[in-house]
Structures are given as structure tokens and as C-alpha cells.
Amino acid sequence: xxxxxxxxxxxxxxxxxxxxxxxxxxxxxxxxxxxxxxxxxxxxxxxxxxxxxxxxxxxxxxxxxxxxxxxxxxxxxxxxxxxxxxxxxxxxxxxxxxxxxxxxxxxxxxxxxxxxxxxxxxxxxxxxxxxxxxxxxxxxxxxxxxxxxxxxxxxxxxxxxxxxxxxxxxxxxxxxxxxxxxxxxxxxxxxxxxxxxxxxxxxxxxxxxxxxxxxxxxxxxxxxxxxxxxxxxxxxxxxxxxxxxxxxxxxxxxxxxxxxxxxxxxxxxxxxxxxxxxxxxxxxxxxxxxxxxxxxxxxxxxxxxxxxxxxxxxxxxxxxxxxxxxxxxxxxxxxxxxxxxxxxxxxxxxxxxxxxxxxxxxxxxxxxxxxxxxxxxxxxxxxxxxxxxxxxxxxxxxxxxxxxxxxxxxxxxxxxxx
Ligand code: UD1
Numbered sequence: 001x002x003x004x005x006x007x008x009x010x011x012x013x014x015x016x017x018x019x020x021x022x023x024x025x026x027x028x029x030x031x032x033x034x035x036x037x038x039x040x041x042x043x044x045x046x047x048x049x050x051x052x053x054x055x056x057x058x059x060x061x062x063x064x065x066x067x068x069x070x071x072x073x074x075x076x077x078x079x080x081x082x083x084x085x086x087x088x089x090x091x092x093x094x095x096x097x098x099x100x101x102x103x104x105x106x107x108x109x110x111x112x113x114x115x116x117x118x119x120x121x122x123x124x125x126x127x128x129x130x131x132x133x134x135x136x137x138x139x140x141x142x143x144x145x146x147x148x149x150x151x152x153x154x155x156x157x158x159x160x161x162x163x164x165x166x167x168x169x170x171x172x173x174x175x176x177x178x179x180x181x182x183x184x185x186x187x188x189x190x191x192x193x194x195x196x197x198x199x200x201x202x203x204x205x206x207x208x209x210x211x212x213x214x215x216x217x218x219x220x221x222x223x224x225x226x227x228x229x230x231x232x233x234x235x236x237x238x239x240x241x242x243x244x245x246x247x248x249x250x251x252x253x254x255x256x257x258x259x260x261x262x263x264x265x266x267x268x269x270x271x272x273x274x275x276x277x278x279x280x281x282x283x284x285x286x287x288x289x290x291x292x293x294x295x296x297x298x299x300x301x302x303x304x305x306x307x308x309x310x311x312x313x314x315x316x317x318x319x320x321x322x323x324x325x326x327x328x329x330x331x332x333x334x335x336x337x338x339x340x341x342x343x344x345x346x347x348x349x350x351x352x353x354x355x356x357x358x359x360x361x362x363x364x365x366x367x368x369x370x371x372x373x374x375x376x377x378x379x380x381x382x383x384x385x386x387x388x389x390x391x392x393x394x395x396x397x398x399x400x401x402x403x404x405x406x407x408x409x410x411x412x413x414x415x416x417x418x
Contacts, residue, residue, distance in 0.1 A: 001391060001392075001393075002393055002416050002418045003389045003390055003391040003393065003416070003417055004378060004381075004388075004389065004390040004393065004404055004414055004415070004416055004417075005387060005388075005389055005415055005417050006363075006378065006381035006382060006387065006388045006389075006390065006412070006413065006414045007363075007386070007387050007413035007414075008246070008361075008363060008381050008382055008383055008384035008385060008386060008388060009246070009383070009384070009385055009386075010246060010382075010411055010412055010413050011246055011247040011411065012242060012243045012246050012247070012248040012249075012250050012382070012407070012410040012411050012412055013248045013249055013250060013410065013411050014250060014251070014409060014410045014411060015250070015251040015252075015253065016250065016251070016253070016406055016409065016410060017253050018231040018232055018235050018236045018239070018252055018253065018254040018255045019045040019069070019231070019232055019235060019254075019401045020042075020043035020044055020045045020069065020229035020230065020231065020232060021045075021190075021191060021194065021229060021230050021231060021232040021233065021234075021235075022047055022050070022232060022234075022235075022398075022399045023164070023189075023191045023232075024191040024194040024195065024229050024230050024232075025041065025044050025045065025050060025053075025229050026050070026053055026091075026093050027096050027168045027172070027191070027195045028041060028194065028195060028198045028227065028229060029041065029050070029053045029054070029057065029064075029071070030096045030097050030099075030100040030172065031100060031172060031195065031198055031199060031202070032057070032062070032073035032075055032224070033057070033060070033062070033078060033097075033100045033101065033103075033104050034075075034100060034103055034104050034172065034175055034176070034199075034202060034204075034222045035075065035104075035203075035221070035222040035223050035224050035225075036075055036076040036078070036224075037074065037075065037076055037223060038063075038072055038073065038074040038075075038076075038224050039072070039073050039074075039075070039202075039224040039225050039226070039227070040070060040071075040072050040224075040225075040226040040227070041071045041072075041073065041226075041227055041229060042069065042070050042226070042227065042228045042229065043069055043228050043229040043230075043231075044066070044069050044070065044071040045069070045232065045401045046066070046069070046401045047397065047398060047399055047400070047401055048394065048397045048398050049398045049399065050071075052087065052090045052091040052094070053091070053094070054066070054071065054073075055087060056087050056094060056097060057073055057075075059080065059083070059084075060078055060080045060081070060083070060101075061077045061078045061079035061080055062074060062075045062076075062077065063077070074224075075104075075224070078104065078105070081107050081109065082108065082109035082110070082143075083097060083108075083111070084111070085111035085142075088110055088111045089111070091398075092121060093165065095110070095123055095126060095165060095169070096165060096168055096169060096172070097110065098110060098130065098144075098146060098169055098173075099126075099168070099169035099170065099171070099172030099173035100172045101146075102135055102146055102147075102148065102172075102173050102176065103172055103173050103175050103177075104176065106147060106148040106176075107145075107147035107148065108145075108146045108147075109140075109143050109144065109145045110143065110144050110146075111142060111143055111144065112139075112142065112143075112144055121329075123165070125160065125161060125163045125166035126163075126165060126166045126169045129157045129159065129166055129169060129170040129173070129183075130146065130169065130170075130173050132155060132157050133152060133154070133155065133157070133170075133174065133177050133181065134148070134149045134150075134151040134152035134153055134177070135147065135148060135149060135152065135173070136148075136149045152176075152177055152178070153177055153178050153179045154174060154177045154178065154179030154180045154181035154217070154218055154219075155179070155180075155182075156181075156182045156184060157170055157182070157183050157184065158184045159183065159184070159185040159186060161185075162185055162186060162187040162212070162299045163187060164187040164189050164191065164192065166187075167183060167186045167187040167192055167214070168192065168195055170183050170186075170214075171192075171195060171199065171206065171214065171216060174206075174216035174218045175199060175204050175206070175216060175218050175222065176218060177216075177218040177219060178218060178219030179217070179218065179219065180215060180216070180217050180218075181214075181215070181216045181218060182213060182214065182215050182216075183208075183213065183216070184212065185212055186208070186209075186211075186212055186213065186214045187299060187300065188209075188210055188211060188212060188299065188300050188301070189299075189300040190210070190230060190233065190256070190259040191230070192209045192210065193209040193210045194229065194230045195209070196208075196209035196214075197209075197227070198225065198227045199222075201225035201226070201227050202222040202223055202224065202225045203220065203221075203222045203223050203225075204216070204222055205217035205218075205220070230255075230256070230259075231254040231255035231256070232255070232399075233255055233256075233259045233263075233304075234306045234307060234372070234399070235399070235400060236252050236254075236255040236260060236281065237260060237263045237304075237306075237307040237310055237311075238307075238310050238375045238378075238379065238400070238403075239252055239406065239407070239410070240263070240264075240267060240281065240283050241267070241307075241311055241313065241314040241379045242314075242378065242382045242407060242410075243283050243285055243410070244270065244272050244283060244285045244314045245285075245289070245313065245317055245318075245379050245380065245382050245383030246285075246382040246383045246412065247285050247286055247383075248285065248410075248411070249283065249284040249285075250282070250283055250410055251281070251282045252280065252281045252282075252283075253279055253280045255281065256279065257276035257277075257280075257281050260281070261301060262301060262302060262303040262304065263303065263304065263311065264276070264281065266295060266303070266311055267283065267311075267314075269290075269292040269293065270289040270290050270291075270292050270314070270315060271285070271286075271287055271288075271289055271290045271318075272284065272285045272289070273285075288317070288318045288319045288357070288359060288360075289314060289315055289317075289318030289319070289357070290318060290319055290320045290357075291315065291318070291319065291320025291321045291322045291355075291357055292315070292320075292322050293322075294322070294323040294324070294325060295308070295322060295323070295324050296325040297324075297326050297327050297328050298327055298328075299328070305326065305327075305328035305329055305332060306372050308324060308326055308332060308372070309332070309335045309372045309373045309375070309376035310372060310376045310379055312335070312336075312346070312353065312355055312376065313335070313339060313376035313377065313379040313380035314379055314380075314383065315355050315357060316339050316342075316344035316345075316346060316355050316357065316358065316361060316380060317344070317357065317358065317359070317360055317361040317380060317383040317384060318357040318359075319359055320357050321354060321355065321356045321357065322354075322355045322357075323352060323353070323354050324352065324353040324355065325351055325352050325353075326351050326352075326353070327351065332370075333348050333353055334369035334370060334373055335369055335370070335372075335373030335374075335376045335377065336348055336353060338366040338367060338368075338369065338373070338377055339361070339376070339377070339380055341364040341365075341366050342361040342363065342364045342366065342380055342381070342384055342388065343358055343360075343361045343362045343384075344358060344361060344380070345357075345358050360383070360384065360385050361380055361381075361383065361384035361385070362384055362385050362386050363381065363386030363387040363388040364388055364389075365388075365389045365391070366381075366388060366389070366390055367390075367391050367392050368390060368391065368392040368393065368394075368395040368396055369392075369395070370395055371395050371396065371399045372399070373395070374390065374393070374395040374396040375396060375399075375400060375403065377390045378390055378396070378403060378407070378414070381414075382412055389417075393416070404416050
């Protein structure tokens with residue numbers, strides 16, 4: 001199995017264009033199902049999660065082709081509405097097909113997505129939103145069956161947690177429901193705005209993304225669309241944290257800085273200098289990073305849980321203490337044991353992790369435990385003394401295109417060893 005070999009301690013410099021956002025492109029590709037005809041999606045990153053999504057689309061009868069970073073999906077011949085277990089297992093977020101298939105086909109059958117490396121990830125909110133819209137949902141031999149009931153129509157849905165996936169499923173399902181659906185307590189993430197923009201390009205009447213209340217006037221036929229996916233703010237955070245840990249000055253383009261405000265504030269407090277333009281973030285880091293006030297993960301616009309491990313890795317090799325509190329997922333500190341192998345001093349108690357900067361981490365052989373945890377190990381290795389080997393790259397490939405090549409372009413000493 002291949003691994004990254006990273007020689008730490010080389011300052012980074014240069015400019016990098018960020019690829020399209022994984023968390024946008026997955027629901028947008030699922031949304032292509034809503035209309036027969038060919039949609040064209042640009043800035044589509046080449047990730048294993050995206051390949052898995054394209055496999056699902058093909059299995060459902062669609063044509064899905066990639067040409068560079070452009071993917072075309074032709075949903076004219078959509079003929080199936082069931083997704084087999086092995087594809088559901090490959091990617092938990094395939095649950096997004098529930099709303100899309102219900103909308104276009106009126107029925108669907110998927111296996112339960114189950115837990116993942118972040119702990120149990122329930123889908124009760126997705127199901128209750130669809131039920132409220134009038135869908136009938138039941139379990140049959142481990143499969144989740146869902147079909148349009150007689151009373152399918154828009155109404156008010158209230159989410160008790162601003163779940164990103166449940167909000168997206170509700171948006172997709174509501175497009176196929178006659179009448180007005182309002183989603184109260186919706187997630188406000190920029191990726192929800194991106195999905196709304198794509199649905200609007202398809203002709204959907206939908207408003208409110210980026211606020212806690214969405215309004216969708218559903219039932220009208222949609223048409224295929226051409227769309228440019230937003231930049232990946234978590235990938236941007238990863239390259240910025242890499243530069244913060246290793247030192248140097250990097251410019252990141254293709255991401256709106258306002259989607260990363262919480263992360264940028266932390267990096268500034270830790271001692272980095274930041275400049276931002278409409279589509280660009282420039283970060284300079286010279287001294288060891290300093291401890292910062294508590295970092296508490298929260299729904300957008302709070303500090304993103306997806307950047308928790310990455311920032312922790314940068315601060316673990318700095319000076320001073322930082323308390324992290326993970327409020328979104330139960331089991332999101334699996335990278336901590338690996339960081340400890342590199343000399344990190346991190347104490348975990350329940351949802352809290354106290355990081356005491358040790359000045360400099362040292363290289364070690366470590367293992368990615370999940371997507372962002374794996375990226376965090378690369379960030380730590382870039383600032384560490386000596387050589388680090390990061391294995392289990394399959395986690396990293398789920399969400400980063402060319403992570404090693406991009407860091408190498410910024411001057412890092414990183415290569416993949418087959
Ligand atoms: C999405 C992102 C993921 C990010 C997460 C939080 C995608 C593909 N993934 O995941 O990268 O880390 O948002 O920003 O976009 N919950 C329930 N019941 C449900 C649904 C969720 O209790 O039916 C809980 C979850 O257990 C979790 C919280 O709500 O504690 C937030 O989860 P959610 O926003 O749904 O995350 P995902 O959409 O799975």
C-alpha cells in the first residue's frame with residue numbers, strides 16, 4: 001500500500017488554485033437526476049467520493065463522463081431507483097440520492113448508510129423531513145424503501161439540528177413536491193447556497209439558502225443546467241494550515257475568504273499574517289504558532305468540524321495551549337493518537353481536547369484514520385523535524401485531489417511511495 005513520505009521543516013511559498021468543493025459537488029451531481037437531459041458540471045474535483053457518485057449515477061441508468069474537471073451527466077435514461085449495498089457503504093453521503101430519486105422517480109430503495117469513522121451518523125432527520133412531505137418510508141430486509149405517498153405536497157419542515165445532509169435531502173425532495181415547502185432550522189453552509197444556485201439554474205424556485213429558512217415552490221418540471229462548483233473551503237484551510245505549520249508565504253485562490261472567516265481568525269490569533277481579496281487568501285507565517293482561545297466546532301458560520309483536526313495538527317507543533325471542543329461529531333479525535341506518535345501533547349476528555357504546543361513535532365510513521373484526520377497528519381509532518389510516513393491514503397483521496405503534488409508545488413518535500 002502506498003504512503004506519503006514527508007521531510008518536514010521546509011517553508012512553503014507560491015500560489016495554488018483550489019479544486020471544487022467535495023461537499024458541494026456530491027449533492028449537485030445527485031441533483032442532476034431531477035431533470036432528463038444533460039447537465040454540465042465544471043470544477044468537479046477528481047476524488048474517490050466523486051467517482052463513487054458517478055458509479056451510482058451510471059448504475060441508475062445515467063450517462064456520466066469526465067473530461068478534465070468537467071463532468072457531464074445525462075439523466076435521460078434514468079431507469080433504476082435502487083442503490084446496492086456495496087455502493088452505499090463506499091460513501092455515506094450517498095444518502096443524498098434519497099431525496100433526488102424520490103423527487104424524480106417517486107420511489108427509491110437504498111441500504112442503510114450506517115456508521116462511519118466519525119461515529120454513528122443517524123439519518124433520522126432526513127427521514128422525518130421526507131415523511132413530513134408525504135413520503136412513505138419503511139425498512140425491508142435491511143433496505144430502506146421510500147415512495148411517494150398519496151399526500152405528497154409541500155409544507156413546513158422544522159429541523160431540530162441544522163443538518164447539512166438533511167437540509168440537502170429536503171431541498172431535493174421538495175423540488176418534486178407540488179406546493180410550498182419551508183425548511184425551518186436549515187443548515188446555512190456555503191455548500192447549501194451552491195446547491196440552491198444549481199437548482200435555480202435548473203429552473204427551481206428556491207430561496208433562502210445561507211439563512212435558517214428555505215422556501216421551495218416545487219412541482220414544476222426542471223431542466224438540465226451548466227454549473228461551476230464553488231471552491232473547496234476545507235481544502236483551502238488544509239493548505240493554509242500546512243503553510244502556518246511549516247512557515248513561509250502562500251497564496252490560495254479559488255475560494256471566497258468569507259466562507260473561511262472562523263478558520264482565518266484562528267490562524268491570525270495564532271500569529272499568522274493574512275491578506276484577503278475577493279477570491280484569494282494570502283497567509284504568511286514565520287514564528288512558531290501560539291496557543292489561541294478555545295476553538296469550539298459549530299454549524300456554519302461557526303468553526304467547521306472539518307477543519308478541527310487540521311488546525312489542531314498545526315497548533316500541536318507550536319507554542320502555548322489551545323482547548324478544542326468538538327460539538328458536531330462524537331468520535332472525531334482519532335487523529336490524536338497518531339499526532340502523539342509525532343510528539344504531540346494532547347489530552348482528550350469527552351468532547352474536549354487540550355493541546356499543549358511542544359515547540360516542534362518530530363517525524364514518525366503514522367496512519368490516516370479518516371479523511372480530515374489524514375490531512376491533519378500531513379499538515380503536522382510539514383512542520384515537524386525529520387521524516388514522516390503517512391499511510392492509509394485512501395481516506396485522504398476521498399476529499400483531496402493531488403494533495404502531495406499541490407504541497408510539492410508550494411515547496412514541500414513530499415512524495416508518494418508506491
Ligand atoms: C456534512 C459534511 C461533512 C461535515 C458535516 C458537518 C457532506 C458530504 N458532508 O455531513 O463533511 O463534517 O456536514 O458540517 O456535506 N444528525 C442527526 N440526525 C440526522 C442527521 C444528522 O442527529 O438525521 C447529527 C449528526 O450526527 C451530527 C450533526 O447532526 O452530529 C451534523 O451532521 P450533518 O450536518 O448532517 O452532517 P453531514 O451532512 O453528514
